[in-house]
Amino acid sequence: MAKYLLEVDKLQTVFKTGKGEVTSVEEVSFQLKPGQTIGIVGESGCGKSVTSLSIMRLLGKHGIVKKGSILFNGLDLTKISESEMRNIRGNEISMIFQEPMTSLNPVFTIGNQMMEGIRLHMKLSKKEARKYSIEMLNSVGIPRPEAIMDEFPHSLSGGMRQRVMIAMALSCNPKLLIADEPTTALDVTIQAQILELMKNIRTKFNTAIMIITHDLGVVAEMADRIIVMYAGQVVEEANVFTLFDNPKHPYTKGLIGSIPHIDYDAEERLVSIPGAVPSFQNMPTGCRFHTRCEFAMERCLQQQPDLIPVPNDELDDHKVRCWLGEEELAATQPGNREVTV
Amino acid sequence: MFQYIIRRILIAVPVLFGVTIFNFLIINLAPGNPVDMFVNPNMSVADITAKKEALGLNDPLWEQYGRWMGNLFQGDFGYSFSTYEPVISNIADRLGPTLLLMATALVIAYLIAIPIGILSATRQYSFIDYLTTTFSFFGISVPSFFLGLGAIYLFAIVFPIFPTGGMNTLGGSAGFTDTIMHLILPALVLGTGIAGSMVRYVRSSMLEVLGQDYLRTARAKGLHHFIVNNKHALRNALIPIVTIIGLEIPLLIGGAVVTEQIFQWPGLGQLTIQSIGSRDYPTLMALNFLAAITVLFSNLITDVMYSVVDPRIKYN
Numbered sequence: 012m013a014k015y016l017l018e019v020d021k022l023q024t025v026f027k028t029g030k031g032e033v034t035s036v037e038e039v040s041f042q043l044k045p046g047q048t049i050g051i052v053g054e055s056g057c058g059k060s061v062t063s064l065s066i067m068r069l070l071g072k073h074g075i076v077k078k079g080s081i082l083f084n085g086l087d088l089t090k091i092s093e094s095e096m097r098n099i100r101g102n103e104i105s106m107i108f109q110e111p112m113t114s115l116n117p118v119f120t121i122g123n124q125m126m127e128g129i130r131l132h133m134k135l136s137k138k139e140a141r142k143y144s145i146e147m148l149n150s151v152g153i154p155r156p157e158a159i160m161d162e163f164p165h166s167l168s169g170g171m172r173q174r175v176m177i178a179m180a181l182s183c184n185p186k187l188l189i190a191d192e193p194t195t196a197l198d199v200t201i202q203a204q205i206l207e208l209m210k211n212i213r214t215k216f217n218t219a220i221m222i223i224t225h226d227l228g229v230v231a232e233m234a235d236r237i238i239v240m241y242a243g244q245v246v247e248e249a250n251v252f253t254l255f256d257n258p259k260h261p262y263t264k265g266l267i268g269s270i271p272h273i274d275y276d277a278e279e280r281l282v283s284i285p286g287a288v289p290s291f292q293n294m295p296t297g298c299r300f301h302t303r304c305e306f307a308m309e310r311c312l313q314q315q316p317d318l319i320p321v322p323n324d325e326l327d328d329h330k331v332r333c334w335l336g337e338e339e340l341a342a343t344q345p346g347n348r349e350v351t352v
Numbered sequence: 353m354f355q356y357i358i359r360r361i362l363i364a365v366p367v368l369f370g371v372t373i374f375n376f377l378i379i380n381l382a383p384g385n386p387v388d389m390f391v392n393p394n395m396s397v398a399d400i401t402a403k404k405e406a407l408g409l410n411d412p413l414w415e416q417y418g419r420w421m422g423n424l425f426q427g428d429f430g431y432s433f434s435t436y437e438p439v440i441s442n443i444a445d446r447l448g449p450t451l452l453l454m455a456t457a458l459v460i461a462y463l464i465a466i467p468i469g470i471l472s473a474t475r476q477y478s479f480i481d482y483l484t485t486t487f488s489f490f491g492i493s494v495p496s497f498f499l500g501l502g503a504i505y506l507f508a509i510v511f512p513i514f515p516t517g518g519m520n521t522l523g524g525s526a527g528f529t530d531t532i533m534h535l536i537l538p539a540l541v542l543g544t545g546i547a548g549s550m551v552r553y554v555r556s557s558m559l560e561v562l563g564q565d566y567l568r569t570a571r572a573k574g575l576h577h578f579i580v581n582n583k584h585a586l587r588n589a590l591i592p593i594v595t596i597i598g599l600e601i602p603l604l605i606g607g608a609v610v611t612e613q614i615f616q617w618p619g620l621g622q623l624t625i626q627s628i629g630s631r632d633y634p635t636l637m638a639l640n641f642l643a644a645i646t647v648l649f650s651n652l653i654t655d656v657m658y659s660v661v662d663p664r665i666k667y668n
Contacts, residue, residue: 067572069568069571069572097574097575097576098574099574100571100572100573100574101572101573101574101575102574105572106572108565108568108569108572110565113564113565113566114565114566114568114569115566115569116566116567116569116570116584116587116588117566117588117662117663117664118587118588118591118661118662118663119584119587127570127573127575128573128574128575131573131574131575132574163663163664165663165664176569179569179573180572
């Protein structure tokens with residue numbers, strides 16, 4: 012068991028609202044080895060960010076992890092005290108966010124914000140922390156790091172700010188880096204630079220990365236394994252090659268189909284998945300995707316499918332949450348049904 | 353920055369000029385005149401006319417104004433119509449007590465408002481939040497004369513801890529502790545009034561900042577929530593509060609009129625009331641002039657403070 016750095020097991024996160032509890036993430040399970048990169052993809056509002064914030068325990072006062080466990084190095088993050096959690100945050104698990112423009116505090120200098128975490132976790136003196144911060148800024152490719160230390164965030168571009176965020180997140184040598192849509196707000200050339208930077212870091216420090224995105228291009232570039240989430244659940248999990256070559260879930264197929272390709276005809280319509288993610292207040296019964304699924308059957312409307320291994324793909328640890336897969340499985344390999352619960 | 357300040361001061365000159373004209377007209381439009389205040393049954397009509405002539409009140413308004421302005425350029429605010437003392441020394445005597453009361457009241461207001469505002473915002477919709485909201489509503493609604501009289505009744509009569517008014521005990525040594533004892537009640541009354549609205553400003557400003565992304569970043573660093581709230585959030589929440597402080601300073605000179613009167617505090621507010629009562633034109637003009645300068649100056653200070661607290665703001 013200890014070979015995994017992070018083991019999320021049947022995580023359920025709910026938010027308390029005036030009208031009762033709203034379940035935002037349900038039965039999310041995945042594992043991550045040291046140095047491995049996992050990509051979590053899905054549309055907006057499918058619970059990707061909530062999953063990562065649950066790991067960081069930064070859900071705010073209304074969000075709680077109701078069920079399941081999050082084992083980090085064998086330590087259940089849902090059970091430890093707030094002060095123990097503070098020692099892990101920014102130290103062993105770091106996070107970078109989607110919006111570099113608003114993620115830095117506008118009234119403090121870059122240096123001040125960099126040194127804050129370093130002094131807290133590494134117990135360095137002010138002088139040492141400053142020196143180390145400059146090194147870190149240098150290592151993420153920021154020119155004139157000494158001068159940038161005394162600048163305020165507003166004088167930096169979005170790409171530079173995201174580099175600062177990455178430098179800040181990496182400064183305490185975290186074992187796990189959670190990147191919540193790290194490139195979404197950046198333009199493409201900067202995106203490529205930031206992804207390149209993250210790859211370098213991974214090889215250099217053997218940091219496990221959990222990358223959350225709705226951009227399949229980004230995960231194809233970065234991830235070893237991919238989790239596809241829909242409406243708070245994992246609908247498909249596979250390694251990156253299997254997922255792109257042989258997607259099983261209609262939702263995954265839809266996502267992959269909607270990537271524009273340069274060699275397509277200009278007249279050709281881009282595939283899109285009709286409709287939108289259902290809200291958590293009126294979640295459909297049965298399979299959550301059936302309202303938008305072109306293959307939906309009678310059974311999909313009534314029973315919720317489990318996340319089960321795909322037949323003939325066990326080696327890849329390819330799992331899918333779809334009756335279609337299971338029907339096929341039942342048809343091809345009768346009596347050989349294995350259901351993971 | 354230096355250029356900006358110079359420019360602002362230059363702009364202030366015509367504004368100040370306009371304010372004095374306006375004030376002069378309004379004061380003269382008010383019914384009654386200074387001489388009416390001296391009238392006693394033994395004075396003849398000729399005496400009254402002679403007195404008016406002596407004070408220059410029979411001249412056309414523009415001439416009176418011109419004379420006043422001319423004297424002002426020589427640094428002369430004239431003599432009080434009622435005490436015959438130089439206006440400038442009258443005001444100078446009163447300025448110290450007002451500044452003392454004002455500064456203490458502001459400090460009290462912020463000492464109350466900032467921690468309570470933070471507490472109220474970080475525990476939004478909790479019992480504490482509702483309690484502070486109710487109390488701040490109370491602080492805003494209760495007029496200072498009522499609060500002042502209540503405070504005198506409670507803390508000077510029922511529990512005779514503090515004196516009822518004045519700045520020093522009559523015939524006393526007028527030492528430091530004596531002044532402080534006299535200061536506490538009026539400063540508290542004035543401070544609570546300001547704190548009432550200030551709590552609401554701090555609360556809403558904090559609430560806005562608490563939802564910002566950079567606070568999530570600060571929490572993600574593993575910082576204690578105390579540091580997140582009081583360093584990262586507060587520093588941003590104070591930016592709009594700075595404006596309000598700037599608006600509060602001139603208001604305090606006005607607001608202190610009532611409080612100074614109730615507590616017999618020998619400050620500018622009391623002098624204003626007395627001068628209005630006796631239609632003491634030179635003193636009133638000087639007081640208004642001082643008030644106008646305070647407003648213009650605190651506006652400038654506010655704008656300069658802005659660039660100090662918010663690094664994104666630069667003037668050129």
